[in-house]
Amino acid sequence: MKIFIQVVLPVLVIFASGYGLQKWKKLDIRSISTLSLYVATPAMVFRTFYETDLNIQYMNMVVFSFILLFLLIFINKIYSRLTKQSESLESGLILSTVFMNSGNYGAPIILFAYGEMGFHYSVSILVLHAIMMNFFGVYYAARGQAGIKTAIKSVLEMPPTYAVIVALLFQWFDIKLPETATSAISLVADVTIPVIMIVLGMQLAEIKLKQFKWDKIAYGVVVRLFVSPLLAAGIVYFFQMDPLLEKVLIVSAAMPSAATTTLYALQFDAEPELVSSITFITTIFSILTITPLLYILG
Template sequence: MEVILIVLPAFIIFSIGYIGQKNIGFDRKSISTAGLYLMYPFLAFRTFYNNEVTLDYLYIVLFCLGLMLILIVIVTLVTRVQKMPRSRSSAFILSSVFMNSGNYGVPIILFAYGENGVKYAIIMMVIQSLLMNTVGLYYAAKGSSHSTHTMKESLLKIIRMPINHAVIFGLSAQLFDWTVPTFIMQAVNLVADATSPTIMHVLGMQLATLSKEVIL
């Protein structure tokens, strides 16, 4: 029962996005892009600015790396036993190893553990993003004969992601004891607080168009 009460608020928000998409219709790609490039960076900055750097950061990094390596080994063994072609093997690794720890995970952590849990979820989301844009792109390129991605392009993509800039600014401000003016933090807090519900609305919109996309 407790689990249901934790997940239920998230599904209510998903439902609002679903109903809105069905009845009104939105350009969900634009909303999703705005959430990723304009809103998530504020949430990441606040998380790394407000929370003291501890060994917990290192533990999360080691956990993410260890989990990724273990899953890659397991999936690779399974695909070799089943003699899957390279394209299918790479697709299997991408779908099994790299998780959606942000769009759905962060809101659920918020409802389950509050703000203290969210700070760890954000850290994990940033790490997962880095892994997906390096190791993930490697396997995507490996599985596609038409891929033109290079390691240099992958690194440039990571450098251009605003959320990574926000993490650097947040950590720098904390480590060097820079005090962000109150009026700036008020703006940061407003955008950060709106990030999770916006992304959850987008997921509801995606569910509303899922059947159409599958048919197409």
């Protein structure tokens, strides 16, 4: 109960405030999310990569993430073949079970649970997962329509991608920013997590649940909230990692479906109702699964 009150509850309260605000005022989410994507998140990402001493742990993080990605895709393909699902439904299941909400949900949970060092790892995971989702997510949502070309374009349109590149160049060439610049960047970066949490609550308020396919939703919940963290725990066993990074990776893998995938599903007509349903239900059910996982990991 202590973990729930200190770590999970504050996050849920902020989500709920965004949800309630959107139900009440019907704001333009696109404007707020654009502010987050183009201003706040790049500032946070730049500060993290500018200040962080990159080492082998970050390479482990990249390798881990790709192994988990391909394992989850493989599981979905096996399930789709065995149950004779259409390509569209297979794409919808991949969107809703492979890509986790490591940004809006995972980053604040990890910040509350593991402090600043865990949060630094979480921001790196956030950027990596966003790039992977913008490539592989778009590819699976749009296959047969736009495919790889659209996926590459999607990655190149992400401002945080360039924030990482610039920060790494500053590190490699030992370029020191003046204190006024770092203070300004930090001021903007500090608002990122609250803003993206509120945006998630607003996005959940906009999800329209019409027709529930309970067998597919149950499958999505099991894969996203149970199979994914179990796979993550198995993968980290074979790496020599910082114990804190191990915990951050497992907790990130246990996050509900990424809200962004609903946008891809809508844009490319990849079972949008199913993806929205799984996103909503996994977010609700994660309240029951995150707390015991944090307790088990310590």
